[in-house]
Amino acid sequence: MTSPTKASAEGAGAESGGLDARVLKIAAVVVLGAIMSILDTTVVAVAQNTFQDVFDTSAASAAWTATGYTLALAAVIPLSSWAAARFGTKKVYLTSLVLFVIGSILCAFAWNIGSLVAFRMLQGAGGGMLMPVGMMILTRAAGPERVGSVMAVLGVPMLLGPIAGPILGGVLIEYVSWHWIFLINVPIGILAFLYSAWILEDDDEKTRPPFDFVGLLLLSPGLALFLYGVSSSNDAGTFIAAKVLIPMVIGAALIIAFVFHALRGKNNNPLIDLRLFKNPTLSWTVVTFSLFLIAFFGASLLFPQYFIGVRGESTLMAGLLVAPQGLGAMITMPIAGRMTDKIGPGKFVLTGIVLIAFGLGAFMFLGAGTSYWILGAALFVQGLGMGMSMMPMMSAALATLSADKVADGSTLVNVVQQTAASVGTAVISVILASNLKSVTPPTPSGLAGAFGDTFVVAVVLIVLCLVPAFFLPRKKVSVHTEIGADGEPVKAAPVMMH
Structure with missing residues (x-):
């Protein structure tokens, strides 16, 4: 436990909305781990052809280096809270x-x-x-008054991972x-x-909750099987094939059984x-976040494929051309995170979604020779919107939870994130494949048009986010009037700093 002087200084930091040195040190810990986990989700995507050549294997087998990693992630995330x-x-971290x-050493x-594939699953x-x-660590360290600020810090690797991964x-x-x-x-x-x-210091208190074996046997394989089917649609090119359905x-069915x-x-x-989900703020946030991530990860898949497949750029150049999106996010993310703690997430999320829709809208009119300056500007606008919306959504999901519910809330948000990312990638991939097949003969202008038609779906999904986002709080969320899991106002437990 801290001394009164240190606690007072940290409390002042919380009241001012700033992040004190202690929280920033903890944030650096979490960001280091997040960078590795998220980069490894995207960096392997550019190595698929290399794996086929080195191991003399098929594209479907090589794809399991990505699929196996995703399934392992989905299987263990539900265990996090317990x-x-x-x-x-x-200790868990x-x-x-x-x-x-x-796992990384063994993969190499x-x-x-x-x-x-086996070592990727260990990873x-x-x-x-x-x-x-x-x-969990960050939210508890900063307290509910500063959730937006810490989520902005954590959001850097989350937003830049899909961009930096292919470049690296x-x-x-x-x-x-x-x-x-x-x-x-x-x-x-x-x-x-x-x-x-x-x-990091050991938790002051650790409970010994009974382990939910039935829940584990339902949810973990349920998520893994569902995401395996979703991922298989990329290879099948449809959602109605037996190996997908x-x-x-x-x-x-297993996930529904877990719900009951x-x-x-x-x-x-x-x-x-x-x-x-009795907490209305969390419920609306999860709906908004799901649609947002489906569109975000789906669109992130399209950008490099267009630059490589239609414009003939290298993988490295394609990654650099997408970089303006990350630059835009880096400008607005810390501002939105800090201001969310003061005025609530609603205004930022709505504004951010509108900016993303405008930026993505430019890609609906892709041609074989569309100016890179125009596309770069559109990506920059998207990035501004990403920084204004993604982290305020995550902070909205956690800021109204009492201290003892943060672990469950964090696990829930990550399950939603992993599922929505996989669904978005699969849906957009299938739609793109279908659109590309219809281009005969495959001319550059025709291929560009197929990409433009696929971007229409991403734009529609982003616009739909405006509906649930309208119900997010547009005032500061008070720790003293938060809504607990039972739907009643509760007062959050104090957050002790070490």
């Missing part, structure tokens, strides 16, 4: 870092595609808890070797582990507390 309560956030680094020394098992547990992967593969897309995690991981062990239906299990009156400790 594990944090049972073992403490510090450090263990996740160790698993991720070990894989001898065939099967071993690489995913470690990486799956880094984000939700990191969010292209540089390493082209100028070094494919092994280094995994080995680069080792020094970062060691640094993150040592820094985390030094900065069967796992999706079985997975959805979690909401049973006598179930006081479900794997994820779905009673949080």
Whole structure:
């Protein structure tokens, strides 16, 4: 526990909305872990052809290096809340870092595609808890009054990962070797582990909640099967193939069964507390966030494919051409995060969504020779909107939760994020493939038009976000009048700083 003097200084920081040195140090811990986890989701995308050549395998087999990682993430994320309560956030976070680094080393020394997929799944098992547990640590350290500010810090790797991943992967593969897309995690991981062990302190209290085995047997395989079916649509080119529908239906059935299990009156400790949805702010945020992420990750897939497939650019150049989006986000994200703590998320989210819609709208009119200056400006506008909307949405989901519900809220947000990202990528991929097939003969202008038609779907999804976003708070969320999981006003427990 801190001394009165230190506690007073930190309390002053909280009241002013700023982040004191202690919280910034903890934020650096979480960002290091998030960078590794998120970059590894995107960096492997540019290595698919390399894996096919090196391991003499098919495109479908190589794709499992991405799919296996995603499925492992989905399977372990639901465990985050229970594990944090049972073992403490510090121990869980450090263990996740160790698993991720070990998986990275093994990936670099894989001898065939099967071993690489297996080691990627080990990576995913470690990486799956880094984000939700990191969010718990940050939110508790800063307190509900500063959730927007800390989410802005955490949002940097979340928004820049899809942009930086292809650039980094292209540089390493082209100028070094494919092994280094995994080995680069080792020094970062060691640094993150040592820094985390030094900065983070053991939780003051750890409960011993009963483990929800039934919930685990329903939700984790349910999410994995559903996302496997969704991912399979990329290879099948449709959602109605048996290998897509069967796992999706079985997975959805298991998830629905978990919902009934979690909401049973006598179930006081479900794997994820779905009673949080009684909180209207969290409910509207989850709906908005889901639509937003489907559109965001879907569109992120289209940008590099257009630059590479239609304009003939290299992977590295395609990544650089998308960079204005990240620059725009870096400008507005810290401002929106700080102001969200003072005036609520609603105004920023609505404004951000409008900016994204305008920026994406320019891509509906793509041609084979559309000016890079126009596209760069459109991406910059999108980035401004991303920075104004994504993190305020995440802070809206957590700011009204009492301290004991932050772990469940963080886990829930990350489940939604992983699912929506996979769905968005799959839906946009299938639509793009269908549009490209209709281009005969495949001329540059025709291919560009196919991309433009696919962007229409992303724009529609973004515009639809305006409906649930309208119901987000447009005033400062008070910690003393927050809405608990039972739908009643509660007072948040004080956040103790070490």
